[in-house]
Amino acid sequence: MYEILLELADKxxxxxxxxxxxxxxxxxxxxxxxxxxxxxxxxxxxxxxAEFYVGVYETNREPCLTQPIAxxxxxxxxxxxxxxxxxxxxxxxxxxxxxxxxxxxxKLLTLYFKPWSVIRPDLYGKETSDWIVFPxxxxxxxxxxxxxxxxxxxxxxxAISNLIKSGVSEELxxxxxxxxxxx
Numbered sequence: 001m002y003e004i005l006l007e008l009a010d011k012x013x014x015x016x017x018x019x020x021x022x023x024x025x026x027x028x029x030x031x032x033x034x035x036x037x038x039x040x041x042x043x044x045x046x047x048x049x050a051e052f053y054v055g056v057y058e059t060n061r062e063p064c065l066t067q068p069i070a071x072x073x074x075x076x077x078x079x080x081x082x083x084x085x086x087x088x089x090x091x092x093x094x095x096x097x098x099x100x101x102x103x104x105x106x107k108l109l110t111l112y113f114k115p116w117s118v119i120r121p122d123l124y125g126k127e128t129s130d131w132i133v134f135p136x137x138x139x140x141x142x143x144x145x146x147x148x149x150x151x152x153x154x155x156x157x158x159a160i161s162n163l164i165k166s167g168v169s170e171e172l173x174x175x176x177x178x179x180x181x182x183x
Contacts, residue, residue, distance in 0.1 A: 001135070004111055004125035005032055009039035011123055012079070017107055019079035023048055025094060026067055028083035031136050032111055036081060046071050048080075048097065050090040063090040065097055074102035083134055085110045085124070088117035095119075133168050139176045146180070 012019075022042055024033025026049030037045045049067030078098055085091055091108060098106050112132055113124040133141050141163070149156040164170050 001032070001111060002035065005035045005039060008109055008123050008125060009036060012040065012107075012109070017079070018042075018077070019107070020044060020076035021046060021071065021073060022079045022081060023069065023073075023098070025050065025080065025082040025090065028134065028137070029081045031134075032083060032109075033081040036079065036109070040079075048094055050093055052087070052090045063093050065093060069098065069101060072101075073098055075104050078103045078106040080106050080108045082108075082110045084112040084114065084132055085117045085119060085121055086114045088119035091119050130166070133163060133166060138168055138172055139179075142173065142176050143180070 019040070019042060022033050022037050022040070022045045024030045024045065024047045026047050030047060033045055033047070037043060046069065047067065048069045049065070050063045051066045052063035080091070080094065080098070082091065085108070095106055095108070107122040108119070109123045110121045111125045113121050113127050115127055115129060145159045145163075146156060148154065149159055160173060163173060
């Protein structure tokens with residue numbers, strides 16, 4: 001992930017875009033926004049939140065703003081950061097929110113971009129159609145998979161196997177499964 005962020009920071013610099021504020025979309029955008037803050041030597045970082053996903057491959061009908069921006073963005077250049085843009089609906093909502101508050105310019109940067117998204121990021125690391133499990137969401141994904149498998153009678157073992165095939169550490173999965181059993 002860090003290598004992707006290094007490349008994206010270099011692209012931003014080569015384009016001459018210097019954001020006044022880096023805004024991480026809660027929760028997936030927090031980690032990449034923090035790293036970009038460091039790589040771009042820009043300590044002005046904040047977050048904004050929208051809720052859309054409720055489970056693995058499950059969304060609400062429309063996203064809703066859950067955490068409005070807490071700083072003045074009027075007349076500012078914003079770098080809006082997320083881990084992945086999937087449907088793009090949350091980003092559209094957040095960009096509208098920033099525009100209504102007077103943001104001068106907003107660029108969207110994501111680690112991954114799904115080709116069916118209603119919005120294309122200004123900068124992204126990779127395009128993929130795959131489901132992505134980021135290191136910072138393994139435990140949450142396991143919990144959601146367990147709930148989904150219980151309600152749909154799908155095989156939890158198959159779901160775990162697919163996670164391992166996608167690169168999630170078997171040791172980490174075992175650790176979180178043990179935690180779930182003891183809680």
